[in-house]
Amino acid sequence: MPPHTEATASRVDPAPAPLARVDDATGLKNMQQLIQLRWIAVVGQIVTIGVVHFGFSIHLPLDHMLAVLAGLVAFNGASLLRLRIHPEVSNSELFFALLVDVAMLTAQLYLSGGATNPFTFLYLLQVTLGAVLLKAWSTWTIVAITAVCFAGLALFGRPLALPLDHDRGLYSPYIWGMLICFALNAALLVIFITRISHNLRERDDHLADLRQRAAEEEHIVRMGLLASGAAHELGTPLATLAVILGDWRHMPAFHNDPELLQEIDEMQTQLLRCKAIVSNTLLSAGEARGESSGKTSICAFLNDLVEEWRATRPVYAFDYTNRFGEDLPMVSDTALKQMVCNVLDNALEASPRWLGLDATRDANTFTLTVTDEGPGFAPAILAHFGKPFQSSKGKSGGGLGLYLVLNVARTLGGSVTARNRPEGGAVVTITLPLAAVTLSENEAYGR
Structure with missing residues (x-):
């Protein structure tokens, strides 16, 4: 590489968290998304109830509907507190959170027209979130429960006294409700499914990095075993060379030749270095040869x-x-x-x-x-x-x-x-x- 090439950088970060914590972190992020979605639902319901009751002069049981909203706010606050105390989130907890959302939605629909309420299509949002967040059995359970809830609304719900003016198009309150429900469903699905998919991709990338790290560490272990074995094998020939060099120093042919003595000194220096390398290799492998850390x-x-x-x-x-x-x-x-x-x-x-x-x-x-x-x-x-x-x-x-x-x-x-x-x-x-x-x-x- 040329000496004056523009500087670039590469970094290897500290070891990632254990595998068991990857799903916990993903579950935490997904639960946070559900909590944000619930706050949006609270604000949206307040606005919708106000517009329908006061704007369209359609009578709604405000006391009961606001009590359901208060319960939803209390549950969301409890969810936030729980995450601060215990951040790990399991599939069962996500499943329970979605069940609460389905129950709250069913209660509000029952109080505002039952199956005739155009916002019944919000059940599809819950099913879609379940399909993305939950395991297969949990998702199918959500599907079954929402279907039962919809059937219950059809059987026991009381339709609101609305005029049958669907032919008026956008001048019909019912058509407006369907339009708002569609726009709300679409926007929330795009926003939150994108975020949740990003969380899942991060989890998959993290798992791939951990698998690569495990493979590299296994390679290091194999290299350490080979190095330790080689160090053991080198001990004997190095000792033999040390004895031979010591004998050469006292032989007349070498003792009387300063240049040869200098070369023997250099060979002994390098031999001592080889012995130190062997000792350090064994020490790193946990096999100290009479040496200990101090x-x-x-x-x-x-x-x-x-x-x-x-x-x-x-x-x-x-x-x-x-x-x-x-x-x-x-x-x-x-x-x-x-x-x-x-x-x-x-x-x-x-x-x-x-x-x-x-x-x-x-x-x-x-x-x-x-x-x-x-x-x-x-x-x-x-x-x-x-x-x-x-x-x-x-x-x-x-x-x-x-x-x-x-x-x-x-x-x-x-x-x-x-x-x-x-x-x-x-x-x-x-x-x-x-x-x-x-x-x-x-x-x-x-x-």
């Missing part, structure tokens, strides 16, 4: 990490800035250490001449920013940032370093951002919640 602080952890990383890498220029501020206690975490080293290694490979590490704190988050002067990320890499085997290095099996970084960050509840700088180079930012990496006051003092 208490430290964030600043000390970062300073030691940078010192060790610089001592084992061919770094030409490295700018390290620690602006964390007040130091906090933490446990030295090998996984966190490897995560930061992976990002630094990638940056060093892309930018051998210079790279920088900046540590900052913002409220309750801990941020590490790694900057380099390399070619930056290709657009395709940014578009699929964090996916395994997405690498610009052209090597088989590449792209796993950042993949592991992202999964460690997810495990800690953090996030990773990658972008290109307008002046050239790339920036990778790791953001972690302080609660995930620090010790509480009691833990810090061993209470």
